[in-house]
Amino acid sequence: MAPQFVPYTADVETVEPRFDEDLQTVIEKTERYIAESVAAGATGRAVRDAHAKGYGLVRGEVEILGGLPDEYAQGIYATPGRHDALIRFSNGSPHAGADARLGSATGLALKIFDIDGPTLLADEPDTRTFDYTNINGPIFFCNTVDHYLFIQDLFLEAPSYFAQGRPGAHRFFRDFVTGKGTLDPEDWAWDEFLAFLRLSQISPMNVLLSTYWTMGAVRHGDYMAKVRIAPDPSFADAVVRRRIDPTSAAEVFRPALVAELSERPYAFDIQVQLCTDLERMPVEDVTVEWPERLSPFITVATLRIPQQDISGDGNLEKMDALSFTPWRVTAEHAPLGNIMRARKKVYRHSSILRHKLNEQQRTEPRSADELLP
Template sequence: MTEEQNTEEKEIQDLIKTMKDYLDKEYLAGKKLRNFHPKMHGLLKGSLSILPDLPEELKQGLFKNPGVYQTWIRLSNAPPKVKSDKPASGRGLAIKVLDIPGEVIEPDPIGVPTQNFLLTTSPILSAWNISLYAKAIKAVLFGLWEQIKFAVNPSHWRSIFLTFKYSKKHDNLLSQTYFSGGAFKFGPALFVKFVLTPNDPNLGYTLDQAKDDNFLKSQLIKDCETKDHAFTLNVQIHKSDALQPLENTSIAWEGALIPVARLDIPQQSFDIPERIKMGEELEFSPWMGLEEHAPVGGINRARRRVYKELAAYRKSKGND
């Protein structure tokens, strides 16, 4: 192992310890929620339809042939604490595509091969290397003193600025654009980022009452009980490190959005105990998927270890 690899390994171990320490502090007994995205708005049934007549270079992996796959879609708030929906924040949309063809990198605990897409309302990940990521996570998780220590370091100021820049207030989860943050392989020759765009970006807040702390879920319940909804899954293709850096996740990629699939959300009622329980238990990781769509970059390497170990840790502590 090289010195650089040793350093990365230590940083990942420190990051995992920090996140385990937070879970132990935040949830003294009983079930431990996710470190991030613990506030779930809903787990929705959906389907992903691979578009026909894609350009030859995009007929890779999951997108090689037209087809329709069943999906689970989990919508959430990004911050580590379960708080009100009203302040500016990041929101998450995670897609689990079921029964995909081909060999996967990591098996899914649900027992069928899946392709996972983890997306948020921010086009970037503001901490662009593992060292900065670990320090930022500690500041977010452990309160004011750690935040002050992080903020007084000038080398952290850009990350702080970007975090606030892309934290926004949202009226409706079904009208947002969601981004993959990190980059992914797309077959043997391409790298891409995934961007999910709403088919109805004008959806807003329509409830006949003032917004409460859980208004995004209330709005989602009404929208899904009323009619069908849909998104388009697009790719942005890496063409140069200047416009689309693979390692530096803090730079939003420039480039056209190329549609590759349609995500349909049929009319449904999802606010039921069985669905809520399933949404809390499902594990999502960008490494659950095909080798043709393997994540790339240091942050994604860290996420592989962190997601896997923290999911196992939560399960092992769930009956304290």
């Protein structure tokens, strides 16, 4: 029997009672961290409050496939064709510095060019660009903006916790579960903590070999989905520098990426998983992985990466000046849920302040040619 996909309706989302108030506090903390990062960080520049360290800006091409089933041929995927693209590979940490100190959470941010229709960003509706900001885990460790308030503090303060060895780690875990002592025992953040533990146990590997998820749900035209960007197996099999040892050198992820792309092309599959059951595939609970037995991932596009040289310092400078946000999409692909909704304003405020402090022009490119040959 063919799966019955749940149609999108506005009532699938619920708004937290203190959403606006808590969101403003998150924005203020984010801006304070970014401002202080100029002096406190390892780069002498303002950095992002997440994915502070980039591993490379890469040129690519997205081919939207033809002949898709109607349920998957939605929004931008309703029209087959080829689009230039840019990809930023990064570490998920809010800190820069040696790779061994940052963990193995990595991100793939994708910018697709020449997409018809206005974006959901009021101050830049006509850029004709479309972004994904995915991480190498299918879930996220925070369900509400209220919880994000203390989780944000913990991640920004993580180096000082873990510098104290096992006692510091114990305090980090305790403060995570108890909300730094603010939560009643029945409200302790066990779901978020278990999601964090799962993500923290990801083995370090070449960023080309990871699969990257939207974490939260997004609209997919008439339906709801999660989207992942997964290595094409035939290209993944050819990767030589597979396992990464962050303790072997200060920089390990970028050199491996640079070397692989200088020797061979690569490809990912862009895949969509449609929601079939809101109880077992919830929109608001991002700590829950949607079971593939209920709805498999279907490939809707191919992301091709040609062989290229990204070794120059100018590559990192161009990457740093770019802005990516899950809300630079058309309405048919709107992010869903409280955490995804919060990212709209947080990303915007973060980007504006970071560009101002770094004296970078904040403009959206019209083509990949503006940045990479």
